[in-house]
């Protein structure tokens with residue numbers, strides 16, 4: 415009897431244990447009850463998994479750990495390559511359980527690092543300014559794999575500097591987070607649960623192209639910062655950068671974002687890629703002012719990061735400054751994102767795991 419590759423993969427997947435890092439607090443409570451363990455062990459167990467392994471050895475019995483080991487998979491993604499840029503940005507190439515790889519980037523930012531997490535292997539959105547988009551979508555990551563990326567980066571950081579604060583998170587790596595909405599939502603619940611990863615809502619930012627079918631789901635998420643890839647106030651130009659936006663009209667996307675409850679001093683971030691001779695004219699300044707002037711908006715200007723084969727050009731810093739000043743004149747809140755990690759193709763839009771990227775990054 416011959417088995418198809420798909421069937422073999424399905425059989426192997428069904429044999430895999432559930433990742434320990436995909437469990438919510440409620441799941442843990444139920445599992446401990448199932449194991450006949452005292453509920454008092456919960457805090458020690460979760461502290462040991464998410465903060466200090468020493469707590470596990472000291473306070474959780476080897477018998478219970480063995481029992482849990484039969485029910486759950488505690489392995490984290492394997493680091494297969496690691497590169498550090500002169501500015502301190504570290505890019506990890508991580509191998510997942512089925513051999514596919516993703517990239518995770520640790521970025522120094524003032525006193526605290528930020529981890530840029532991937533949510534899919536590849537991406538189906540095909541944005542023309544993004545290296546990942548040229549790869550196509552291979553599969554969604556599970557919540558356990560998303561949390562696993564974070565723990566891998568955090569443990570690496572704290573092994574180097576035990577006093578380092580737990581890094582913040584941006585969902586800006588490979589993939590469109592809302593195209594994998596259920597797993598991303600579960601990961602965010604794990605990240606923000608005080609008993610689990612315990613990050614504050616201001617420490618998480620989810621960036622989307624405006625994936626309209628699942629955008630309303632954001633209203634039911636734990637509070638996080640939300641960023642929209644805007645890149646042009648004009649639909650037709652936006653389509654050249656984000657081809658899928660022809661199915662997600664900007665007016666409908668903005669209407670959805672307007673309905674998100676915001677905390678005081680919280681804004682929706684509108685990411686604006688700056689591309690020379692494309693979206694940096696006075697017409698664009700006027701268009702942005704009209705679109706965002708009456709909204710709780712922060713415009714985040716991102717000078718385009720070139721990658722091999724890209725058709726767009728990066729503007730000079732003078733051009734960036736002039737565009738920024740024109741927006742400020744229109745009373746918009748504006749910040750310019752400093753490019754980090756471009757030397758190792760770890761900057762925004764540059765992530766793609768393949769041979770070409772590795773060769774480029776090491777030259």
Ligand code: SF4
Pocket residue numbers: 537538539540541544545546547548587588589590623763
């Ligand atoms: S920018 Fe984001 S959504 Fe667009 S192709 Fe790249 S990873 Fe996907």
